[in-house]
Each structure stands twice: as C-alpha cells, then as structure tokens.
Amino acid sequence: MAKKQTQKQKKDGTSAWDDGWSLIFTGPLNHFAAYQGLRGGVHCDSSYPIGKNDWAYVYSTGEIFLNPRKTATPREWEYVIAHCMLHLGFGHFREHSDRLWNTACDWIVTKFLRDSHIGLPPKEFVQAFPFAVKSEEQVYQKLKDHPELAAQISFGMTTDKADMVWHGETKDDYPKELAQSLQNAIQEAIEDAQYGSTKKRSTGPYGVARNWFVSSYPLLGAVASSFRIVDDENVTMRANIPVAAVNPALKEIYVDPRADLSLKEWKFVLAHEFLHAALRHDERCEDRDPVLWNIACDYVINGWLVEMQIGEMPDFVLYDTAFKGMSAESLYELLYTDIRRHIRDCEGKSKDIVFGGGDGERWSAEELDGFYRRAMQQGLEYHQSNNRGHLPAALIEEIHAMSRPPIRWDVELAKWFDENFFAAEKHRCYARMSRRQSSTPDIPRPAWRVVDESTAQQMFGVLLDTSGSMDRSLLAAALGTVASYSEARDVHHIRLVFCDAAAYDQGIIHPDDLAEAVQIKGRGGTVLQPGIDLLDRDPQFPKDAPLLIITDGACDRLNLRGRNHAFLIPYGNRLPFPPKGPVFRLR
Numbered sequence: 001m002a003k004k005q006t007q008k009q010k011k012d013g014t015s016a017w018d019d020g021w022s023l024i025f026t027g028p029l030n031h032f033a034a035y036q037g038l039r040g041g042v043h044c045d046s047s048y049p050i051g052k053n054d055w056a057y058v059y060s061t062g063e064i065f066l067n068p069r070k071t072a073t074p075r076e077w078e079y080v081i082a083h084c085m086l087h088l089g090f091g092h093f094r095e096h097s098d099r100l101w102n103t104a105c106d107w108i109v110t111k112f113l114r115d116s117h118i119g120l121p122p123k124e125f126v127q128a129f130p131f132a133v134k135s136e137e138q139v140y141q142k143l144k145d146h147p148e149l150a151a152q153i154s155f156g157m158t159t160d161k162a163d164m165v166w167h168g169e170t171k172d173d174y175p176k177e178l179a180q181s182l183q184n185a186i187q188e189a190i191e192d193a194q195y196g197s198t199k200k201r202s203t204g205p206y207g208v209a210r211n212w213f214v215s216s217y218p219l220l221g222a223v224a225s226s227f228r229i230v231d232d233e234n235v236t237m238r239a240n241i242p243v244a245a246v247n248p249a250l251k252e253i254y255v256d257p258r259a260d261l262s263l264k265e266w267k268f269v270l271a272h273e274f275l276h277a278a279l280r281h282d283e284r285c286e287d288r289d290p291v292l293w294n295i296a297c298d299y300v301i302n303g304w305l306v307e308m309q310i311g312e313m314p315d316f317v318l319y320d321t322a323f324k325g326m327s328a329e330s331l332y333e334l335l336y337t338d339i340r341r342h343i344r345d346c347e348g349k350s351k352d353i354v355f356g357g358g359d360g361e362r363w364s365a366e367e368l369d370g371f372y373r374r375a376m377q378q379g380l381e382y383h384q385s386n387n388r389g390h391l392p393a394a395l396i397e398e399i400h401a402m403s404r405p406p407i408r409w410d411v412e413l414a415k416w417f418d419e420n421f422f423a424a425e426k427h428r429c430y431a432r433m434s435r436r437q438s439s440t441p442d443i444p445r446p447a448w449r450v451v452d453e454s455t456a457q458q459m460f461g462v463l464l465d466t467s468g469s470m471d472r473s474l475l476a477a478a479l480g481t482v483a484s485y486s487e488a489r490d491v492h493h494i495r496l497v498f499c500d501a502a503a504y505d506q507g508i509i510h511p512d513d514l515a516e517a518v519q520i521k522g523r524g525g526t527v528l529q530p531g532i533d534l535l536d537r538d539p540q541f542p543k544d545a546p547l548l549i550i551t552d553g554a555c556d557r558l559n560l561r562g563r564n565h566a567f568l569i570p571y572g573n574r575l576p577f578p579p580k581g582p583v584f585r586l587r
Contacts, residue, residue, distance in 0.1 A: 017044050017066055020077025020119070025204055027118055029082060031181030031212070032089055034205035034263045035172070042081065044068050055122070055157040058084035059167040060093040062174070072122060079119025083109050083157055087164050089178030092136065095166055102162035103150045104139035110155040127153050184211040204231065206244075206255050209266040209311070213274070217310075218382040219391065220274045222375035227274070231257045239354075243316070244269050247354035248277035249368060254354075267311030275301045276353050278372045279398055281328065285353075287575045287583060288332055292339050294353050295346050296332040299323045304392045318346060325394060366587065377403045409571075409584045410481050416566050416582060420546045421458055421489040459493040459542060460486075461535050462514070465551035467500035467526045474570055474586050478550055479514050482568075486511035495541050503530040508540075526555040536561065 021042060024033045041059075044066040050057065056066045064084045072080070083106075087093070092105040111133045113119060130149055133139055143150050157163040188211070206229060213224035228251065236256040239245065244255045253273050261269065276282075276297060285293045298318040306313055313319065323331055335342045376399045383391065429446055462482065464475075486494060494514060498504040528551065535541045547565040549558075553573035560580070567575065571585040 015044065016072060016074050017077040017081075019074035020072075020079075021081055023074055023078040023119070024081060024085075025207075027078075028116060028185035029085060029118065029178075029181055031184050031208040032085060032174075032178045033181075034208040034266075035174070035177040042066070051159060051161075053159045054163075055080050056084050057158055057161075057163040057165055058087050059165050060088075061167045061170050062088060062172060063167075073120065075120035076122050077119075079113060079121050079125075080157060082113060082118050084163070086112060086178070088174040090136075091175045093164060093166060097162075097164075097166075099162055100143045100147070100150055101136075101140055102164050103154065103156060104136050104143055105164065106155040106157075107133050107139050108136050125155055127155070129153075180212070180216070181208075184208070184215055187211070187215055204257060205261070205263045206231065206266045206270065209263060209270050212267060213270065218386065218388055219376075219379040220271060220278070222379055223274045223278045223372070224270070226371070226375070227251050227253050227277075230254045233257055241352070243314075243352075244273055245352040245354055246273040246276050248280065248282050248372075249354075251277070261314060262312065264312035265314045268305055268313050268317075269311075271305055271310045272298075272301050272317075273352065275304070278376050279402070280369065280372060282353055283369075283572070284328070285574070287577070287579050289336075289339060289343075289578075290353075291343050292335055293328070293332055295342055296335055297328045297353070298346075299331060300326065300328045300394075304395050307392050308390060308395075327394065327398075373402045409568075409586050412582070413481060413566075413568065413584050414485055416584070417485045417489055417491075420460065420564065421491050458489075458491045459495060459508070459545050460491065461495040461497065461541060461545060461547040463497050463499060463528060463531045463535075463547060463549045463551075465500065465526050465528065465549075465555065466498045466504075467552075467554075469526070469552050469554055471552070471570065475550070478568055478586055482548065483511040483514045486514075495535065495545070497531040497534060499528045499531040500526055502527075503534050505534055526551060528555045528558055532558060532560065532563075536563075 021033075024030065041061075041063040043063065046068050048065045050065055050067050052067075052069060054067055055070060056064060058064045064081065066077070066080065086109045087105060090105070090108065092102075092109075094101065107129065110121075110125065111129070113121070130153065131142060210224050210227070210229060213220045215221070217224075227246075230252050232254075233256065235241075236245075236254055239254065241254055241256060243259045243261070244253060246253050253270065255269075281293070281297045295318060299320060300323065302313065302317050302319045303321070303324050305311070306319065326334070380391075380396065380399050383389070464479075482494075486492070492510055493508050494511060496506040496509050496514065498506060528549065532547070535547070544564070547560070547563055548568060549565060550568045553569050553575050555576070557577045565581040567579055567581060567583045568586055569575065569583060571587045573585075575583070
C-alpha cells in the first residue's frame with residue numbers, strides 16, 4: 001500500500017496514522033485492507049483539502065483522506081480508517097443520497113466497530129444510541145421521523161458535511177472482499193480455538209493470500225494450511241531472496257515484506273511456491289544443475305498459473321508461451337543445450353527452491369512424499385467435483401502420477417541386474433538321478449544340472465564408499481540386497497574395492513561374504529577415482545564387467561571411461577556431477 005507521510009512525525013520517524021493502518025492488518029479486516037481496490041488509496045497529507053475539525057472522508061472509488069492536523073493514538077487512527085473502509089464494504093454509497101442516509105450509515109458502522117472491538121473511538125464518538133440499531137434502512141426511517149437526533153448525536157468522520165463522497169461508479173466489489181475478510185477471520189478464530197495460537201500469524205497481503213487458498217481454492221488449500229510464512233527481512237537478505245522462496249522439507253515459505261506486490265500478485269507468487277513444494281521439485285532435481293532445474297520448473301509452473309487465472313502475474317517472473325505443454329524434465333533438457341546463457345539471463349529471478357531440509361527438519365522423505373501426495377490428490381478431487389476452476393491437463397497428469405507409489409529402489413536395482421546378468425541355464429541330465437517318485441519307483445528321472453561354462457564369466461565390480469559419512473544401516477541394506485540379487489542370478493564373483501581417502505582392493509569374493517567383508521576405513525572426504533583406475537589396470541577384471549558404485553554422493557568427479565555402471569546413493573542425496581549411468585536412491 002503506497003502511503004504519503006503526515007507532517008507530524010513521531011520520534012521513531014513513523015506516523016501514528018501509519019501505525020494505525022498497520023493495526024488494520026492484524027485484525028478481521030486484514031484481507032479487505034490488502035484488497036487491490038484500496039492500494040494507494042489512503043492519504044494523510046495537507047495537500048488534500050479537508051476541514052480543520054474533520055477526521056476523514058472516503059470516496060466511492062476507494063480513496064480515503066485523513067486529516068494530518070489531527071492528533072490521535074494508533075488505536076484511534078485504526079478506528080477512523082476502519083470506519084471509512086466499512087462504508088465501502090457495506091455498500092453504503094448511492095449517487096443521490098441525503099445527509100440523513102450518511103448519518104444512518106455512520107451509526108451502523110459504529111455499531112459494527114463497537115461489537116467487533118476494532119480500534120479505539122476518539123472521545124467525541126463515545127456516545128450511546130438512543131434506540132436499537134439494526135439496519136441502515138431502519139435507522140434512516142427513524143432519523144427521518146426524528147431529525148433532531150441526527151444533529152445531537154453524530155458518529156461521522158466530518159462535522160458539517162457527509163464523510164462519504166460520491167466520485168463515480170467503481171468496478172471493485174468491496175462488499176465481496178469484506179465478506180471474504182470476515183470469513184477468514186472466523187476461520188482463524190476456529191483454528192486458534194482448536195489447535196491453539198502457538199505462532200505469530202503472517203500479516204500483510206501475503207498472509208491474506210495464503211488464507212484465501214485455505215478457504216477458497218481447494219486444489220492447494222491443504223498444502224497452504226500446512227505452510228508457515230516467514231516474513232523476516234533479515235532472513236530474506238541473508239539468503240538473497242528477491243521476493244519469495246520455499247523450503248518443502250520444513251514446510252516454510254520465505255517472503256520479503258519489502259516487496260511491493262498487490263494481493264493478486266501475492267496469490268500468484270504463493271501458488272507458484274506451493275506447486276514447487278507439492279510437486280516435489282526439490283527431490284525431482286536429482287543430479288541436475290539446481291539453478292537450471294529451478295528455471296525449467298518456473299517456466300512450467302508460471303504457464304499453468306496463467307492458464308488457471310490465479311491472481312495476477314508479476315512482471316519479473318519467467319514466462320514463455322513457447323514452452324506450453326512441456327514437462328519440467330523435457331524443458332530442462334532443452335535449456336541444457338545452452339545452460340550458461342539461460343542461467344545468466346535468469347540471474348536473480350529463479351532461485352526460489354531451497355534444496356535440503358536445513359536445521360530443524362522434522363519430517364522424513366517418506367512422510368513428506370505421502371503428505372504432498374495425499375494433499376494434491378484430495379485437493380484435485382474436491383476441486384473438480386465442485387467445479388472450482390480450470391486446471392491444465394499437464395498439471396492433472398502430474399498429480400495423478402504422484403498418486404501412484406514410486407518404484408522401489410530395490411526393484412530398479414533388480415532390473416539393472418536383469419539387464420546385465422542372466423540366470424544360469426539348467427538342463428536335464430541322467431548322469432545323476434533325482435529322487436524317484438514313490439508311486440513309480442522303477443522309472444528313473446533326470447536331475448537338473450547347471451552348465452558351469454554359462455556362469456564362469458559372470459562378474460561385476462562393487463566400488464564401495466567406506467568413509468565415515470556413510471550410514472551403516474543403509475550400507476547394510478544395500479549390501480544385503482546386492483548379495484541376494486547376485487545369488488538369484490548365479491553371479492558368484494564380485495570384485496570388491498573399498499574407497500575413502502585411498503583405494504583398498506579386497507579381491508574377488510562370494511556374495512555371501514559381501515556384507516561381512518565391509519569395514520569402515522577412513523574418516524575424510526571420499527576419492528573414488530583411484531578405485532576405478534585400479535580395476536581398469538587389472539587384467540583379471542573383464543573390460544565389459546559392469547560396476548556398481550555405492551556412495552553417499554560426497555565424492556569426486558568420476559571418469560568411468562565408457563564402462564557400464566550404476567550408482568546406489570541414499571535418498572535425498574545428489575551426486576556432484578551429472579551421471580551417465582542409472583542412479584538408484586536407497587531409502
């Protein structure tokens with residue numbers, strides 16, 4: 001909200017009326033105060049003509065003028081500003097109306113402010129109603145019958161004229177916005193009564209925008225209700241966040257309170273961040289360049305939001321109609337052809353995904369996946385069943401894809417074994433008889449025999465990160481799975497190499513001995529390349545034998561020299577380079 005400073009300033013450099021306006025954002029009128037029709041419409045400057053004894057008056061177009069010569073506390077200015085706002089919200093303006101109608105409306109507004117305990121009325125407005133006040137029309141008829149009451153008791157913001165000034169029709173729907181604001185206030189009161197008010201509520205238009213998603217947009221309502229808005233200026237400055245960013249693991253959105261955005265623009269920005277988190281863009285990044293991946297996701301999400309007509313797109317966001325219908329993964333591959341130019345052109349615009357949980361993470365990866373999956377699927381069903389607005393087909397497809405459980409890492413690893421190894425072929429042979437059936441003891445039956453030659457060359461290498469950063473429980477699960485798959489495919493030769501600060505060759509071992517052979521060797525950073533070089537120089541290790549690299553991702557850049565390979569890393573970790581082989585994420 002753009003505001004002009006008053007001539008009378010307090011010691012801290014801010015005006016009392018400015019503090020009063022800020023108090024509006026902490027009460028039930030916060031959504032209404034952030035409405036775009038009121039942006040830039042509150043003035044407190046001597047350049048605007050206003051009577052010496054008048055407090056304020058309001059235009060039908062939404063502008064509110066305050067008297068800078070009046071001395072009042074912030075609570076009193078809150079009362080005065082709210083009085084003017086409620087004239088707009090109650091729809092009191094009529095092109096041809098007399099002074100009695102204005103007085104009747106003043107009485108209704110005063111009763112509402114008293115009942116709602118909004119602000120503190122100046123002393124001159126502390127008067128009693130001479131009769132029961134129910135509606136504007138009822139008060140208007142009473143005042144027409146007893147006009148002397150209008151002269152004796154006045155609750156208006158002016159002395160000798162109406163505080164409502166007709167200045168033409170307006171396209172803004174003030175009553176609708178006031179109703180939405182009161183609805184949000186009731187919902188917050190219910191939440192406080194049910195769960196307790198344990199954290200500071202976000203003020204300003206971004207807090208109002210978040211409440212709108214909770215109450216009026218079911219697709220993102222469940223996601224929005226679980227997020228906390230952090231509007232600490234110091235946090236955004238330290239993290240170099242220009243407008244907003246999201247941390248899906250902590251369920252927090254960081255916004256810069258200094259950003260001058262309208263309520264509709266904040267709706268667009270928050271919807272953008274909610275979709276980043278709900279669609280798990282932080283985890284789907286995998287081993288891609290984080291900045292370029294963020295850019296690709298921004299283009300996709302912004303295209304959806306424009307199509308969905310949520311809020312109003314700010315002029316600084318990434319948007320291009322040429323990318324319509326593309327997924328984030330396919331768009332990333334397209335942008336990767338000129339990665340440097342795209343990162344340079346989008347500098348400062350697209351770093352709004354916080355990768356990693358950070359301090360205070362309380363949810364595991366499985367819990368987060370389950371939460372976002374349920375929230376989006378249920379939100380989609382409710383959104384479509386109640387016809388709450390258009391949704392792009394690509395977004396619906398992504399939500400449906402989220403609802404399907406992901407393929408387990410061990411299943412993907414089993415497919416890798418199937419692609420590289422085959423189970424030994426068995427043949428019937430009479431050289432050694434099998435057990436005879438009791439029903440036909442005289443009939444000899446052949447036994448199954450494995451051809452040794454078919455499995456003689458089946459071997460693969462395991463390059464194992466044994467540094468101190470490797471989690472022992474995950475390591476045990478990985479080695480146990482690898483051993484069982486090797487046995488199932490008759491792979492009885494595993495070339496094992498340990499790596500941490502140096503490479504330790506363990507030679508060829510049997511799958512049964514794999515788990516027992518592992519020892520944590522070092523405590524420093526992991527250097528895996530010496531282990532790869534060791535295997536390449538060894539003539540006993542076949543050149544075409546595949547290699548399975550088990551690491552936590554905190555390793556050096558590797559040169560595999562075209563060898564068939566795969567990585568097995570903990571879920572949520574990323575490799576420091578783009579891998580050429582498949583990556584299995586151990587949960």
